[in-house]
Amino acid sequence: MTQNPATEDPNLEASADAPEQAAATETGPEAQIVKLQAERDDLKDKLLRTLAEMxxxxxxxxxxxxxxKAYSVTSFARDMLGSSDNLRRALESMPEAARKTADAATTALYEGVELTERELLKTLERHGVRRIDPQGEKFDPNLHQAMFEAPDAGIAKGLVSKVVQVGYKIGERVLRPALVGVSAGAPKAAEPPADDSAKH
Incomplete structure (x- = not known):
């Protein structure tokens, strides 16, 4: 028995259309705007993170x-320090009195070594290498290496009283610390002997 379309249940037709209407509501203009805004915010966040990382x-x-650039010459400069030390030792090996009485050839040799040392130090300085010669300065464990501590009436406690070997810096890094002696201050005065008469 066929049912007349006119007499069909209208509720059945409405319930069949309900999923389509719900889908239309979910994908309506407002929902699409919210979805696009979320995508936009996500992309904006990713872009800002990428820009910050870059x-x-x-x-x-x-x-x-x-x-x-600053430290590319570190190894070379460290190797050159030995030459600088040797030039300084050569200059210090001739006492002041001997220099004053030296003949012209010896004086010329001394001046040549002195000039060579000066030129070497200038070249190192052009490449960012500077001497650390802390005589009379406050002892700094970051720049100096203490070899000994000794009383010194002429220099306050904690100051460098003797430079055993100059140090060098390259940029802000220590290439070689200065080897130094540190003043322990003035020597303590000898205590007067105890007065035995006070005991009697």
């Missing part, structure tokens, strides 16, 4: 390039 990378790369 800026950090650029700064890090610039710092690494600057460090490479």
């Amino acid at each position: 800026e950090n990378l650029r700064r890090r790369t610039e710092r690494e390039i600057a460090d490479a």
Whole structure:
């Protein structure tokens, strides 16, 4: 028995259309706007993070390039310090009195060694290497290596009283610490002998 379309249950037709209407409501203009805004915010956040990472990378790369330029000669400079030390030892091996009475050839040799040392130090300085000669300065364990501590009436306690070997810095790094003696201050005065008469 066929049912007349006119007499069909209208509720059945409405319930069949309900999922389509719900889907239409879910994908309506408001829902699409919310979805697009969420996507936009997500993409904006990713873009900002990427830009921040790129800026950090650029700064890090610039710092690494600057460090490479500043410290590229470190090994070479360290090797040259031995030559500088030898030139200084050669100059110090001739006493002041002998220099004053030396003949012209010896004087010329001394001046030549002195000039060579000065030129070597200037060359090192042009490449960022500087001497650490801390005579009379406050002892700094970051720049100096203490070899001994001794009383010294002429220099306050904690100051460098003697430079055994000059040090060197390259940029802000220590290439070689200065070897120094540190003042322990004025020697203590000898205590007067105890007065035995006070005991009697």
